[in-house]
Amino acid sequence: MERYKLAAAARHQSQFKSLEFKQLVNQLIEHEHRVRACYHMYLDVEGKTLAWIMAIDGLFLLDFLHNYHIHMKENSVSSSATTAHLVDSTGRKLAHGTVLGDIMMVENQIPIFLLREIVSIQCSLPDVEDNLLPSMLMGFCKSLSPIKLIKEDLPSSQVAEHAHLLDLLYHLIVPKMNCSEDNPVNGFGKLGSSSFDTTEPSFDSSKSYQVFDKLWNLLCSLHVGLISTITKPIQNLLGVSSKIISNVPGVSILMSKKKEDIKPEEEVSSDVKKTPKVEEIMIPSVSMLRFAGVEFCPTTGGISTVQFDACAKKFYLPIITLNVNSEVVMRNLVAYESSLTSESLVFTRYTELMNGIIDTVEDAKLLRENKIIVNSLKSDADVAELFNGMSKSVRLTNVPYIDKAIEDVNKCFNNTRQIRMYRRMKNFVYGSWRILTIIAVVLLMLLMVLQSFCSVYSCPRMVHTFSSSTSGSG
Template identity: 40%
Template sequence: MTSTSLCNPLNATVTERSAQSSQAQAMASLHHSHPPFDELQWVIRIRRTLTDDLEDETDLPASIFTVPKALKSGNSEPYTPQEVALGPYHHWRPELREMERRKLAAARRVRRSRRGLGGPEFQALAEELAGLEGPIRDCYHRHLHLNGETLGWMMAIDGSFVLEFLQLYRKSSAHNAVILRDMVMLENQIPMFVLRKIVEFHMRSSPEESGAVLCSMLTGLCRELNPFEAAATAEGLPDVKVSESAHLLDFLYQMILPKTDWGRPSEIGNDDHDEAENGEQKPSPFTYAKQLVEEVMNNLRRLASSKPLRAVLMLPWKIISNLPVISAMKQTIEYLFFDEPKEDQDRKTTTPNVPPTVEEIAIPSVTELSKSGVRFVATTGSLTSIRFDHKMATFHLPSISLDMNSEVVMRNLVAYEAAAATVAACGPLAFARYTELMNGIVDTEEDAKYLRERGIIVNHLKSDREVAELWNGMNKSIRLTQVRFMDRAIEDVNNYYGGRWRVRVGKFFNGYVLGSWQILTFLTAVAVVLLLTLQAFCSVFGCSRASPFPSGPR
């Protein structure tokens, strides 16, 4: 009895301690997944932001965003790091912990090199970056549940890894493709001024010298990632300043779309390009004759659609169209002869300040355009070289090189362009508009093959089918915007294609003949009536089967 009574309190105590331990573990797990709000740290951070006399770098707009859900839905892999986490957004993912060893190894190498040079410890770099906690937080669009010391060490280690990777790439061009793709992802960016501080710390140099060294590193990497390598070779690399770049992805974006290109967007479509530079050949006389006939037909249609002539013609037409036989063909005749030209309708309905609708980005495929007489010519310019020459029926498109990195690069450029436009007044979403254009004209692998044969697509993928799948997969957009020179080219192509008689007859046949049993019934009835009338006429008047031409003498 006594032993039992002594054991029971002991067991109860052990059970109570076990329950408390389990509860503590559960709370720790909960806090790890959802960090608690530290009021003291929040007050310290706010006080420091308001009272410290920081440099201009503190007033930085957010530039490192999370990818919008509209773009991630269905395919999040191009936006999610697969090998290495840089910065706070993906730092705590367990599957990326393996690369922490390589990042720490890079930090140790930096530490050893600084000791050999008699420089400060690596800890001094982390403390210096921790002192820039405010500007670093400003660069990230999402709130960071990290204290200043943790953020400083994270920036020091991740930034050192990035710089070592850039140096190895610059020396030997041997790099891991997966890491390279991870480094250009929008959610995996390190602020550019942090990289400059680390270079300055390593080299003990001035901000100007460190900026020049960093610019050289980034230029070599972005030359490899730039899909418009022909434009970079022909026109030379644009002068992108590290001090005006938010991060690596922004540096690449400015290389592809320099800010100077948006100074005269409405004039770009009217520039005269040297045909010899684009590799064009002189059209044959047959082409000129064809264009002459088409121009005459277009002028006749414009004349027929003019208001005075339409008023004169429509009055008798309204009377004639009420006749029993003609009324059945009224819609057909009006479609072919009385429709208002599409370019006139577009001028009436399109205003320069209204963003385009989804319907307005519709454009025929490469195969359809080539069958209607449109030629495709590769240019060595940037996106601003996109235009359509109506007289020569030539669609000018920049040459683009596609490889295993292209999808990740282009998708993250589109995401960054859209996200940056929501927080700052920037130029039009030109890169997103370009991907929509290519998505519209490339439907099948035959379309991709046609553009590859003309040098518009330089294919480093396995097949033309992969190229078509790449463009067809990029069909999501945050919002539509107006890019004048590109919209002008799309409008001109659609006007040319819609004005072709072959296309109009084909549309009429598909829409009104094959798609309407009433028309087929009417045509059959007309044919039967004509045959019966001819038979009745011959039975009454006697139609001779003899040849009307006199035969020779018998």
């Protein structure tokens, strides 16, 4: 990459005959302290070395943006058009996605004021400084953004106020939050607070299961002769019966889910003590919401258009365009947002919402068919993998309109007749399968005792007499 940077810097510098590269470096040294203040870590290089690095990287970025701007004006922006001049020693073209990935990384950002200084040093024309660079930056952000920008005609003076390219893209995508919205009263900003898998208040199957399990373990631990003669055969039969039941199609899935849902209190507390894990947003998937009658509708706006209409059962989501560069852009936007002082991680919350509703390939396919996702990737599986692989929030956040939509979706989902019937059936099956197994084992033992008793005494005669009298009366 260093060779490409040097070649691009030399090519871009050759366009301006009035200034040599050493003169450009000497003038950038005057901004050394301002450049160092833009980075959180101390740059352990000398001032002249830093000026050389900034000059080469700045010229390379300006050359890339300039080519991108020209091809965009000609309506021919493609993955190879802007990097056709970048080749390696064997003559192969440099991957366009690799260059974009390096440019959009948080740690590779170059201050915009430094780009303006380079342009102003090279060109004495004021219109070039005031119009060309902002238009190149705005055009690049517009073509790279996965979601529609809030403002597509931002004034040049406001473009220059942003810290770097990634900061400009972030503020063009994410709407500003009011101070009163940072601390909502309902408290739905916490991850996992609005769960859709709630149980009925009249019956808690997990608690009854835990009480029964503790009583049964207590009886099994008592080494008393009479109790041991009863509990040991039941334990053996339970082991055999559970293996038989687990092999039945469908039942094994239910049993595995139940074992994951119900954990002893000691195990849960130990998991919490180990690491403060941030959970995924508790919201039904797209396929489950569709089963409940929810319709997904695309909006032409940005992230602020996320909402749910409970009366019409319509979930409004912004259109998102996904291509080979989207994952790099989204990951770096999430990483940059986590470093800001704002309490509302809006973009992170949006990615967590998409991660919550997209669980499988079918979910991604449904959103694509509803024109919410414009997929330029290979398949819907890549879309599901992209959102499921996104990093969770590093801290709790409050985004009122997104949290309100999640709350309304969960309420609508919980009050659906199909879901309530499914939940009651699930509670009955999950909560009573072991009790029903023990009852069946006890009945089986009683029948075995009855069979042994009847083999010794005159039970066959009694049964024969009863059947004969019944046939005679008929």
